[in-house]
Amino acid sequence: MSQLKSKIIGLILFITIISVLFIIALKPVTKQSSDGVKSLTLSGNQLLSQSSYLNFAKLNQEQNFRSITLELVKDRLDKHPFIVSTEVEQSNQGSVKVEMLEKELIAFLILRDESYLLSNELQMLPILTNTKISDLPIINNPKNASDYKVLSYLESEEILEAYSILKAIKYLNPNMLSRLSEINLNHGNDITLTFSGIKPLIKFGKNEVAKKILVLNSLWKELENKDSDLGQSEYVDLRFTNQIYFAKAVETEL
Structure with missing residues (x-):
């Protein structure tokens, strides 16, 4: 009986570890590539131009892109009064695309x-x-x-x-x-x-x-x-x- 109980506990631990590893593998990468951010492109913006949104978020200086993380891009744009939410993705070439959902x-x-x-x-x-x-x-x-x-x-x-x-x-x-x-x-x-x-x-x-x-x-x-x-x-x-x-x-x- 004790051996069966030990096997069940071991199986549960094994499944838990595999599940955690699977979730980690699926989690999107949120840090920039080793080359840093090279460009920012917004989509979904109707109320303001891309430059207006980037100026608000202080993301309009390309020379500072290398130190920018995706978390920072999202955090700054999400604070804009016209924005409901943003989704930020980065390609291997360092270009960052931001999909914006504006308020109605x-x-x-x-x-x-x-x-x-x-x-x-x-x-x-x-x-x-x-x-x-x-x-x-x-x-x-x-x-x-x-x-x-x-x-x-x-x-x-x-x-x-x-x-x-x-x-x-x-x-x-x-x-x-x-x-x-x-x-x-x-x-x-x-x-x-x-x-x-x-x-x-x-x-x-x-x-x-x-x-x-x-x-x-x-x-x-x-x-x-x-x-x-x-x-x-x-x-x-x-x-x-x-x-x-x-x-x-x-x-x-x-």
Whole structure:
């Protein structure tokens, strides 16, 4: 019995040692080759150029490449406010390739006449020099502007509601999202929406986001038609349950 137990223990130890050696063999090499780093190439960067990212990480001086490790490259780039993560690989010739995953931007955020960016994780980001930004809607006039700090994650009710509006429009009507110019939070009062090429101001109010976006979507083609009564109105008011008001308080039952 004792011999069998000894054999089992020995077998377990043998399997453990083999497993550890196998894991070590599979682990990627993270140190530079004996020739050092000769070049750095970034991919996946859309918001900033390669030179802008390398300048931020202080990796723009080729004469200093020889002393750089892959860990250092990754650590510095991962600290950039636009970066979610990076994967760093090195070839035998000393060239280093960095695959970058950038944060997804959903809106400009205007606070006290200063502009920032808002990510899909609701992180408030700075606008850096030479940032390449496609058209984004503006979130304007938040009530709690003084509480918001750069790089913090915003969890206030007003920002969450603005985010819900963006998500609902994106899911239901991407064309509507592409024409959304502004979500005006009006310092805590009723929210209004402005769309490019659409004359009426949308008085959205608060709460019941999904229901109101469904109603707005049902009116969208008529709003796009500049010859229609709705398309020529000054506003569309969605603040009241089961009722829509437009132009000069003309009421239409749902």
